[in-house]
Amino acid sequence: MKAIEIRNKYLNYFKKKGHSVIPSAPLIPENDPSVLFTTAGMQPLVPYLLGQKHPEGTRLTNYQKCVRTNDIEEVGDNRHLTYFEMLGNWSLGDYFKEESIPMSYEFLTKELGISPEKISVTCFAGDKDCPRDTVSAEAWKKVGIPEERIYFYGKDNNWWIAGEEGPCGPDTEMFYDTGKPACSDKCDPSCDCGKYVEIWNNVFMEYFKDKDGYRKLEKKNVDTGLGLERMAMLLQGKETPFDTELFKPIMDKLEELQKQDYIESRRVVAEHLRSSMMIISDGGRPSNLDRGYVLRRLIRRMIRHLNKLQIELTYLPTLIDINVENLKEMYPELEKNKEIIKNVMIEEKEKFVKTLTNGEREFEKEIKRMQEKGTTKIAGEVVFKLYDTYGFPPEVTKELAIEHGYTVDLKEFDELFKKHQEKSKQGSEQKFKGGLADQNEKTIAYHTATHLLNAALKQVIGKDAHQRGSNITVDRMRFDFNCDHKLTDEEKKKIEDLVNEWIKQGLPVTKQEMKKEEAIKSGAECMFIEKYPDIVTVYSIGEVSKELCGGPHVSNTKELGTFKIKKEESSSSGIRRIKAILI
Numbered sequence: 001m002k003a004i005e006i007r008n009k010y011l012n013y014f015k016k017k018g019h020s021v022i023p024s025a026p027l028i029p030e031n032d033p034s035v036l037f038t039t040a041g042m043q044p045l046v047p048y049l050l051g052q053k054h055p056e057g058t059r060l061t062n063y064q065k066c067v068r069t070n071d072i073e074e075v076g077d078n079r080h081l082t083y084f085e086m087l088g089n090w091s092l093g094d095y096f097k098e099e100s101i102p103m104s105y106e107f108l109t110k111e112l113g114i115s116p117e118k119i120s121v122t123c124f125a126g127d128k129d130c131p132r133d134t135v136s137a138e139a140w141k142k143v144g145i146p147e148e149r150i151y152f153y154g155k156d157n158n159w160w161i162a163g164e165e166g167p168c169g170p171d172t173e174m175f176y177d178t179g180k181p182a183c184s185d186k187c188d189p190s191c192d193c194g195k196y197v198e199i200w201n202n203v204f205m206e207y208f209k210d211k212d213g214y215r216k217l218e219k220k221n222v223d224t225g226l227g228l229e230r231m232a233m234l235l236q237g238k239e240t241p242f243d244t245e246l247f248k249p250i251m252d253k254l255e256e257l258q259k260q261d262y263i264e265s266r267r268v269v270a271e272h273l274r275s276s277m278m279i280i281s282d283g284g285r286p287s288n289l290d291r292g293y294v295l296r297r298l299i300r301r302m303i304r305h306l307n308k309l310q311i312e313l314t315y316l317p318t319l320i321d322i323n324v325e326n327l328k329e330m331y332p333e334l335e336k337n338k339e340i341i342k343n344v345m346i347e348e349k350e351k352f353v354k355t356l357t358n359g360e361r362e363f364e365k366e367i368k369r370m371q372e373k374g375t376t377k378i379a380g381e382v383v384f385k386l387y388d389t390y391g392f393p394p395e396v397t398k399e400l401a402i403e404h405g406y407t408v409d410l411k412e413f414d415e416l417f418k419k420h421q422e423k424s425k426q427g428s429e430q431k432f433k434g435g436l437a438d439q440n441e442k443t444i445a446y447h448t449a450t451h452l453l454n455a456a457l458k459q460v461i462g463k464d465a466h467q468r469g470s471n472i473t474v475d476r477m478r479f480d481f482n483c484d485h486k487l488t489d490e491e492k493k494k495i496e497d498l499v500n501e502w503i504k505q506g507l508p509v510t511k512q513e514m515k516k517e518e519a520i521k522s523g524a525e526c527m528f529i530e531k532y533p534d535i536v537t538v539y540s541i542g543e544v545s546k547e548l549c550g551g552p553h554v555s556n557t558k559e560l561g562t563f564k565i566k567k568e569e570s571s572s573s574g575i576r577r578i579k580a581i582l583i
Contacts, residue, residue, distance in 0.1 A: 001112070003085075003232040003246055004330050007063050009111050010087045010226070017103060019089055020056035022533045024064050027282040028291065028469060036291040037067035037279070040162070041088035042203075042223045047439070047550055048092050049167050049205060049221050055513045055535035058094040063087050063228070065278060065331075069294050072301070075271050076264035078240040082298065083275035085228040093219030097172075100202050100222045101139040104174065108200070112235060118177045120189050120196060121145055124159060124170030125152040129214045130207065133158075136172045151188055160203040160223075167205045167217065174200040176234055197234060200226045242267050247274075249326045250319060259310035266309065272302035273319060274327070276345065281337040283468065285572040286348045290471070292572060299348045300355075304393045313349055317342050352391070359392030363400055370406065380412025387413075388420065439552060445560050445582055446477040448509060448541070448553040449499070452563070453479050453578065454525070455545040456498040460491050466525070468575050476566070476581050483576040487568045495578075499563040506558040507542030514538060516548075524548050 011021050025044035027037050038044065041064035048054040064086045074080040091100065108114045121140050126132030137150050152158075161168035175189040175196040183193035205221040207214045229241040238244055242251055247270045254266045276298045279291070286296040306313060320342055328335040366382055378401050386392035394413055401408045450470050457465040461483055469480040487495075514522075516536050524538045526548035539553055540546045554560065561582040571577040 001232070001235045003228055003244065006112070006231055006235070007085070007087060007228060007330070010107065011061055011063065013107050013111050014059075014061035014089045014103075017059070019059040019061040020533070022056055022060050022062045024062055027065050027067055027279055028284055036069065036294060038064065039066055039068050040064070041066075041086045041225055042090070043162070044550065045090060045223075046167065047552060049090075049223065050208075050439075051218055052552065054092055055537055056533050058092045059090070060092070061087075061089040065282070067275060067279065067294075072294075072297060076268045076305075078242075078267075081229060081241060081271055081275075083271070083278050087226040087228055089222075089224050091222035093221060096220050096222060097133075097135050097204055098139050100204075100224070101136060101172065102143050104200055104202060104224070105140075105143040105145075108174065112231075114176065114235075116144055119145060120149040120151065120175045120177060122151045122153055122158055122173045122175070122189050124172075125154050127154065130159075130170055133170045133172070133204075136170075136204070140172070151190070153190060157190060160201070160205075161209060165210050166208065167221070168209050168214075169203055169205045169207050171201055171203040173198055173202075178234070197230065199231060199234065200224065240267075242270060246327070247271075249322050250274075253319065253322055254309065254311065257309070257311045257315055260308065262305075262308055265305035268305040269302050269309070269319075272298045272305075273323060276302065277320065277323060277334060277341050278331070280341045280344050281331070281333050285344060285575065286351075287572045289571075296348065299345060300352045300391060303349055303352050304395075307393075308395065313353070316345060316349060320345065355391045356393075356396070359386055359390040359396070360400070362386060362390055363392070363397060367404055367406070376406050378406055378408045380409040380414070380416060383408055383410070383413040384416040384420070387417075440474065442474040442582075443472050444552050445554055446472045448557070449477060449560055449563060449580070449582060450479055451539065451541055451545045451547055451549070451553075452499045452502050452557070452560075453477075453495070453580065454481070454547070455502075455541075456495045457481055457483075459498060460494045461487075468571075476579055479578045479580070480571045480575050481578070482574055484574060486570070487576065487578075492565050492568060496563060496565055502541070502544050503557045503560045503563060505542070506556055507544060509553045509555055509557065510540050511553075512538045512540070519548055522546065 015021055025038050029035060029038050029043065035043065041062060042049065045060070054060065065083070066086050067083050069082060071080045072082055075082060108119065109116055123136045124130065124133040132152065140150055141147065158171050158173065159168065160171045173189070176199045178195055178197060180195045182195055183191060187193060187195055189196040189198070201224065203223040205223050206217055208217050229244070229246060232244045232246065233241050236244055241247065250270045250273065251266055254269055258266070276295060279295050284291055284295050286292055286299060288296070303313065320338065324334045324338050334341070363386060366378065370376070370378065378397070383394050383397050386397055387394050394410070398408050398410070450467070450472070454467050465481050465483060467479065468482055471478040513535055516534055519536050519538050522538070524546045536548050537550060538546060539549050541557060563580060564583055565578055565580045567579040569577050
């Protein structure tokens with residue numbers, strides 16, 4: 001069964017069960033400062049999981065494009081992906097465990113045709129914060145899962161929370177038995193030997209965790225997630241996602257073009273190409289900061305592995321064309337944005353070629369220093385510096401060293417690189433700290449202020465100035481917008497004065513639900529209009545601003561304080577960035 005068939009079966013099944021099909025949110029979060037990319041289907045729905053009414057009702061389903069960045073360096077093995085698609089269904093205070101579990105079981109066994117004997121499940125074992133989840137266990141028994149295939153684990157395995165604070169709760173997970181032999185008598189779904197593969201996770205979100213501990217949410221929610229690539233791989237009887245139709249055309253072309261045969265490098269190129277194309281299509285651009293840096297890493301790592309395969313970089317547009325053709329049915333936006341994708345990736349490729357040239361120049365300097373010292377082994381510290389400072393691949397350093405008759409201390413490099421990875425991972429996790437529900441008075445105020453800033457930019461810069469991204473913390477707001485010049489001091493003062501005048505006026509912030517077409521006709525602005533559902537929420541600030549947005553916002557601008565621009569700078573080509581505070 002092809003991936004798109006699985007997706008369509010999923011959406012149609014839950015539609016029949018009374019769920020509204022909502023669009024995938026963009027990969028670049030519009031209102032969530034806690035992460036670089038959309039990492040899960042529930043992420044854009046947090047306000048509704050916390051009690052806000054969703055315009056499409058209490059039962060929702062969708063496919064969600066996701067990017068997770070913690071395992072970039074692991075891509076190349078048989079399972080890691082940075083971009084993936086998550087299928088999900090949600091109950092917002094509607095049904096709970098007793099209805100959720102039978103639906104999941106029916107979809108797996110009836111719609112996908114998975115043998116019930118292949119399914120094992122896990123439930124929460126209970127602790128001081130939450131009792132043992134016997135309700136889920138009984139629901140599984142009722143649909144036909146025998147007691148010996150129901151396992152109980154603690155918070156490490158069967159509890160879900162995004163970050164350190166936020167909505168959370170026990171979950172029940174479904175595992176597919178691949179038929180591989182058990183690694184031991186104690187082999188069970190908690191084992192990572194490969195016999196059991198997790199295929200679905202139903203989170204029963206009934207708690208909220210903050211610094212004081214756990215408290216019950218007013219409404220019980222269900223949040224589920226099923227990984228499409230993994231399910232396609234299992235149903236097709238493939239060993240890896242790279243063997244499915246999602247990757248096969250590009251993998252075959254790489255094998256045809258390569259002069260050196262490295263399966264890991266083909267996987268890196270195929271995966272990073274797809275991930276980069278999806279991010280660029282949703283508005284991402286390479287840079288040295290945050291998500292732009294992640295995109296830059298993906299593209300440059302892909303180029304390094306094209307070089308390893310000895311594939312000419314002139315083939316990059318051809319590879320993009322193959323991916324667009326293969327994936328356009330699932331992601332029509334790729335075809336729409338094909339030329340943009342090509343331009344961005346080719347420009348980044350050319351920059352990286354220059355980086356490689358600069359790295360070689362630094363390498364030559366190091367060789368001269370070694371000749372003066374009379375040493376023949378390049379220190380790992382030097383290899384790491386070339387990698388970290390100049391983006392120079394360690395394998396290229398090693399190849400050049402051999403050509404010059406030198407050896408490389410790769411052990412020292414590996415140690416430094418592991419420390420670097422750990423710091424990067426901690427940094428990525430820090431972006432997630434505070435959870436997806438990091439919505440307090442300060443962040444809500446900053447979010448409202450972005451609407452005023454957007455309106456002010458249109459008056460000062462021109463009506464074609466539009467938001468291109470934002471990032472909010474409790475300490476400041478960051479706002480990206482399209483503009484072809486650096487703002488003058490006079491322009492910045494005009495923007496500040498306008499925002500503060502609107503704040504001083506005490507303008508009411510109102511909310512309306514309406515059809516998307518009506519919202520656009522009324523003059524409401526938004527990013528990624530095609531990604532919004534048919535019924536949308538429109539926030540108006542007096543007569544000053546009208547935008548499609550999920551919220552939340554203050555009720556009156558007088559709650560905001562004083563707006564102050566701290567910095568204005570370039571974010572990427574044609575995009576400027578304002579950093580501002582409320583005092």
